[in-house]
Amino acid sequence: MRPILLQGHERPLTQIKYTKDGDILFSTAKDQIICAWFSANGERLGTYHGHQGALWTVDIDPTTTLLASGAADNTVRLWDVRTGKCVKVLELNTAVKRVEFSEDGTQLLAVTEKRMGFLGTIVVFDIKIDVDAEQSSEPAMTITCDESKATVAGWSYLSKYIIAGHEDGSVSQYDGKSGELLDNYPAHEDGMPVTDLQWSPDRTYFITSSKDKTAKVISARNLEVLKTYVTDTPLNTATITPKKDFVILGGGQAAIDVTTTSSRQGKFEARFYHRIFEDEIGRVKGHFGPLNTIAVDPQGRGYASGGEDGYVRVHHFDKGYFDFMYEVEKEQARG
Amino acid sequence: MSKLANRPDWADDEEFDDPTALPAPTITTNKDGTKTSISYSFNDAGKKVKTTRRIRTTVVRETVNPRVAERRAWAKFGLEKGHGAGPSFDTTSVGENIIFRPSVTWKKDGKEEKPEKDSVKAQLKDKKVKCRICDGEHFTARCPFKDTMAPMGEDGVGAAGGAGGADGGDEEDPKVGGLGSGGGGYVPPHLRKGAAASGERMGGKYERDDLATLRVTNVSEFAEENDLRDIFSRFGHVTRVFLAKDRDSGRAKGFAFISYADRANAAKACEKLDGYGYGHLILRVEFAKRAT
16 A cells, blocks of 8 residues: 655644545644645645644544534634634633544533643533534533543443543543543553543444553443553554454654654554454554554545654555455355 | 759648648547547657557446535635645655555564574674684784784685795795785685685576586597496486587597586595596596686
């Protein structure tokens, strides 16, 4: 496969998101703009300007109408995807580290940083999926994380739960309606922050990555750890591939140590693991720095990775990827 | 006559009328469904160029999600505002091809590679600089005996033809080694110590297995290949007999090469036939040396 290199950012990438149809991908970096790209050929559709601080996160609603972004300027902004105009600015107390639309797109959660005397919170807004509609500025619900701040969060199936990953390596389950804490499970090593949380296509389970060099697939219903993928490097991101039973993990030496390590030692590769057998099945090289974010095309045709080096690399899987099967899988397919 | 010379030839009339005129392009449909288009143009040097293209039209139908198709037509905005369709070169480029083949044994394959690298490292770790002249721990070029002593085990190479007695005794009497002809003289790379073993020979696949080849010298000039074959095949299967012959006279030059399938047979033949009388001469048989 020939990756497409996208050089739209001047600072390290923070998040990449595909639309539900997988045709457009959005990238955010610490340089205050969001870029929209056609995933098929790497053509840039446009950029979204307005944020005054490093962008940490982006999400797109399932109908590809509204784009939400969170930044270090303490705001969440909603954008008209088509024109690049900002339709709403939601002011918060601290920097926003993660935004995510619910499955139906009617709710948006934002994870805020613990800073300036404020505790880390997960704020939920009601959203009308219409560019012209008046969006409410008041949060519908606020969950305060008083033990350890949340670093990542997401909506489970049918918006039933809000799942959050914490700085201390634990994962919590909140009720999606009331915001009540239902469960907290120390999925990762104590003190190792959860760096990413991404959902399976049906949102019944999710994958978390952590600085403790592991990624785990966890059930949303009861926070049971289903699978563990062990690597040799701190992980920044993990994603679940549709169509094939793989997961893609990304990480590398912390950015601060990068200059002292060669690209091989830094382990700046996307690692493919088999989701069920937990075996590493391959790696894809290319970045000069740690991988900060990986997103996979919801249609399963490819994936994109964003690195500390400021590049986005869009990969389209080729035949070898789709043909790969374990012996037992082949037998099953035959029978 | 001069009038005629000024007048352009009637055959060239057409072209001279209007030199910039180009014939109209034509498109013809061929039997096999392709089209041939012929067009004319001027190239940079002002010459007329005829371009013939054969065009095959293939219709590829693709079903596109209507939502995706609609978004595809969206106008660009932000930094891309006003730019035309297609990726722009300053933001989008294509990386080098990555061969990605998922494999169950990925980890094992990777591990096999590593120890190899490590072992090379380990080998080099124990390696010390060793002087070829005095065995000391310095480079040969830095040896204090460089000008006075030949490299160890190499004494004979250059000196043998020169002073005659320059074998091994160099250490006691460096001058016998002979200035110029001794250790200090130029030795071509292929004659240097260890060169034959380490150097890779050219001509790869044509290289014969010299291990079971005998060199026979002092062969009668009336010898025939078949006679030699008869003699030598007593000791085993002979794969090749080569008798060097003079191109003009067709007589043998006096030496031959005999290859055996098995080295043991060759050794036996060498032992038995060395000194064997053949014709009016006594054969000398030895193992062939690798051509250098």
